[in-house]
Amino acid sequence: MIHEAALRIKVAGRTATRAQLARILEMSEVDHVTVRVVPFALDDFAEAGSALVHLGGPVPRLDTVVRDAPHGTVYLDSAAQLEDFRTLFLGVKEASLPPEQSRDLIHQLAEEL
Numbered sequence: 001m002i003h004e005a006a007l008r009i010k011v012a013g014r015t016a017t018r019a020q021l022a023r024i025l026e027m028s029e030v031d032h033v034t035v036r037v038v039p040f041a042l043d044d045f046a047e048a049g050s051a052l053v054h055l056g057g058p059v060p061r062l063d064t065v066v067r068d069a070p071h072g073t074v075y076l077d078s079a080a081q082l083e084d085f086r087t088l089f090l091g092v093k094e095a096s097l098p099p100e101q102s103r104d105l106i107h108q109l110a111e112e113l
Helices: 004-008 014-027 079-095 099-112
Strands: 052-055 064-069 072-076
Touching: 004 099, 014 099, 052 079, 064 079, 072 079
Parallel strands: none
Antiparallel strands: 052 064, 064 072
16 A cells, blocks of 8 residues: 555656656556555545554464654554554555556556656
């Protein structure tokens, strides 16, 4: 899941941004990769205000959430914290565009550059 704002940021100019968007589109076609975009047009969604990564596997109690914070990176792995972030992640997934529409939006953003 990636917010539209992150896709629109031009860190190194148009050429680099186009290349980054092309790479995301390329990776979205890989079998084990799903790219979903949370668009600006989505009303009433303010659930995820910072970057987070949920690292999970076959043993859920070993999962870890990595969250960027103003004071540095935070690693969360308590059962209560993981459950909160699983719920948050599910909300983001449900609010995001389906993969095909996400690819369409990324392609449109690349053409706008």
